[in-house]
């Protein structure tokens with residue numbers, strides 16, 4: 419009996435540990451509070467929310483979400499791609515200096531921050547979507563021809579994190595989501611482009627370089643796949659409980675491939691699997707990216723999206739960016755702007771008691 423209690427205690431405390439035992443107080447608080455809010459609500463998030471929207475760019479204080487609902491989102495997503503090559507703007511043209519200030523002000527306002535990184539292919543110098551050659555992942559590990567370059571890239575990421583500070587000089591906590599959609603084969607680190615062991619190696623290497631070599635202690639690490647169909651598939655590249663704080667996945671509805679009913683069923687089923695994984699590993703679950711491009715369905719938010727997520731316990735859901743018109747034939751946005759066909763429904767959705775935008779998120783005092 420006593421032995422049982424001791425074993426239970428050891429397992430639970432080990433499980434409850436964060437990736438970074440030296441995480442800053444605010445980061446520890448964020449993790450604890452995300453666990454708590456998961457039980458009652460979903461923080462609603464948006465990528466690049468304050469930078470631009472459909473038909474506007476860099477208008478002080480503006481946000482498509484705020485234009486429609488009167489509030490900012492509860493969590494903001496940002497992206498570091500091209501920071502590694504010293505570009506002053508990221509791959510979606512967001513100036514890093516503006517990004518830094520948006521992040522700091524959202525933190526002061528009580529919102530959560532998550533950051534992804536579509537880093538270039540270190541071997542070819544092309545984008546993250548260039549999967550060649552087949553040994554790119556190996557090449558960034560110690561002993562590999564691109565290890566020095568990769569360390570140099572991580573040094574720049576570390577500088578960016580160190581420059582995120584609150585009013586009292588404290589570091590702003592960030593949910594860092596490296597190597598995302600890692601079961602798909604479109605990025606050089608994903609799917610067929612490396613073995614599960616190699617992905618696990620670069621994951622651990624990256625975490626330990628930032629945490630132990632660069633002394634960055636303001637990060638929660640989010641592991642995320644793209645769509646998946648089983649627990650086994652989800653966990654194929656999981657690096658282990660001591661290397662992950664948050665588990666999530668990305669999913670996009672597509673009119674033809676994944677129409678409403680199919681989307682609801684798949685999202686519901688995937689969230690059920692994710693929650694089971696999160697529960698057994700004592701991690702926070704999240705929908706790390708989602709969307710239905712151009713939201714053409716007027717009641718999509720309450721009738722489709724909410725239906726799929728309402729009975730699930732996830733900390734947050736991040737809608738992807740409102741790029742607007744990208745070319746003559748390409749438009750991209752995942753939350754409505756004023757007058758968009760789903761705007762009224764989105765407003766209703768934003769006021770649901772279990773969906774937290776800015777105001778309800780602020781009341782959670784995530785960092786205290």
Ligand code: BMA
Nearest residue numbers: 497509510536738739741750
């Ligand atoms: C994709 C698209 C691209 C963008 C990339 C990285 O899903 O939105 O336009 O460059 O994400 O943010």
